[in-house]
Amino acid sequence: MFAGFMRSVSPDEDSRSKQGREAGLGDILRLLRTVGTIADDARQSDAAIAGILDAVCDYCHWPVGHAYLLREDNTLSSAKIWSIGRGVLPTDLTDFRAQSEATVFTIRQGLIGSVAKTGEPVCIENVVTKDGFLRASGAARNGLQGCFALPVKMAGKVVAVIEFFSRDIARLDDEMLELLGFVGGQVARVLERDAALAAREKLASDFESQVQGTVGMLGAAVSQMHSALDVLGESNRRTDACGKGIDQAAHAALSRIENVAGQMDALQAALTTIGDDAGTNVETTRALGAQARDMRDEFAKLQVRAADAGKMLATISAIASQIKLLGLNASIEAARVGEAGKGFAIVAKEVKALAGQSEAATAEIAQWMDGVTGAISKAGGDIDRISDAMGDLQARAEITADQTGVQVEICRTVAGDALDALKQARVVGASVSDIAEAISHNGQVAGELSDAARNLETQGSELSHRVEGFVGQILAM
DSSP, X not given: OGGXXXXXXXXXXXXXXXXXXXXXXHHHHHHHHHHHHHHHHOSSHHHHHHHHHHHHHHHHTOSEEEXXXXXXXXXXXXXEEEEEOTTOOGGGGHHHHHHHHHOOEETTSHHHHHHHHHOOOEEESOTTTOTTOTTHHHHHHTTOOOEEEEEEEETTEEEEEEEEEOSSOEEEOGGGGGGHHHHHHHHHHHHHHHHHHHHHHHHHHHHHHHHHHHHHHHHHHHHHHHHHHHHHHHHHHHHHHHHHHHHHHHHHHHHHHHHHHHHHHHHHHHHHHHHHXXXXXXXXXXXXXXXXXXXXXXXXXXXXXXXXXXXXXXXXXXXXXXXXXXXXXXXXXXXXXXXXXXXXXXXXXHHHHHHHHHHHHHHHHHHHHHHHXXXXXXXXXXXXXXXXXXXXXXXXXXXXXXXXXXXXXHHHHHHHHHHHHHHHHHHHHHHHHHHHHHHHHHHHHHHHHHHHHHHHHHHHHHHHHHHHHHHHHHHHO
16 A cells, blocks of 8 residues: 555665555555454454554555554653564664654644644655654664654544654655545544443443442432331330320329419419509608608708808807917016006906816817717718618619519410410310321331332342343443
8 A cells, every 4th residue: 555655765665666556456455454354353452553553564664653642631642552573673763762752742743743733644755854853863863764644533533643664765656645544544443442442331330330329329228218217116106105195294284274374363463462562662662762852951951050150169269269369468468567557467367267268168069069060960971871772762662563563464474375275285185196196107107118118128239230230241242
């Protein structure tokens, strides 16, 4: 096939190309049949691609074939699938192989990226001298020149690029271009089958995981159902016991509620009387509070008058002191005039004595007034406290009266609630029989659910075994 469109410019390769053309259509058909058989029979994509590369290299007498694959990140990297023949040892390509396997191409980058972008085959006469060939240095060191790159398409998209190299310069023959798609198509078949197998395995794995997960969830649900049924049975037993207790308690509650209702009526009457007394107490404390306030006002006036008396005593004491000083001055003057002042000296002495008595009397009165003022102040303070206490007593009496009224209303409400509770207790007593009947029905339903849970558990186990067998058959196809 490639002898028809790639040929070396050396005499030997040109001779081989002519011989290839002479081989004719039979040789081409043998190559196509070989490539198709490899694509049909190979179970692994790497082995199939390697076999196709070997067949092409063997047919066109080119020593090197290599494949690049498109990755998920939309780059092309070496698949590390090589075909090496025609007297070339793997060690002869050490540099070029290492460089090729280390080079990752983006779309449009280099030879591989250009083929992936355009989807068209490319022939390069000499990669060593070709601008933009990223691996030119490795090719030069390992003696490679001619190159042909072929796109591999799936659903119109390039998913791989296969390339071939020779040690001589190569040229493209346009007359065989129509046959190029077959080789790429066979490689695409291999990749499609590999992708289909991977998708089938993933689908089978996902299906098995989902079914097994569902079966596991079903088993867990069955276990939960068993647990719930056990809890339900225990709940039914407890409910039955509670129903009997409720029946007994309902009868006892009826009599107690009736007693409470009667007692609440008596309490309401007592509180009404207390409320009336509290109202009377409020009026009494108001009158006493008013009298206490009046007494406090009178004592305030008395304190003012006592203060005025204190001021008067202070004035009298000052006059007595002045009189005493006047008598002293008169005695001094009488002594200075001699015999003529004896009569005046006697008067001055009497004045001094009178001033002393007046001073003593004033001091005694002042001491007594201090006591009276203190007593008045103390009495005024006591009256203030009594007034404040009466105010507090009045406020408390008013609060007590209000609270008594509230308690009367509460008693009325409680009495009404007690009557309602009496009616409800009678309804509860009538409902106990219904509860017992419902408990019996729940027991029957629980038994049926238990049987259904066991049946469901059996079916889940059988489904799990069937799915395992089905997935095994799918993977074996």
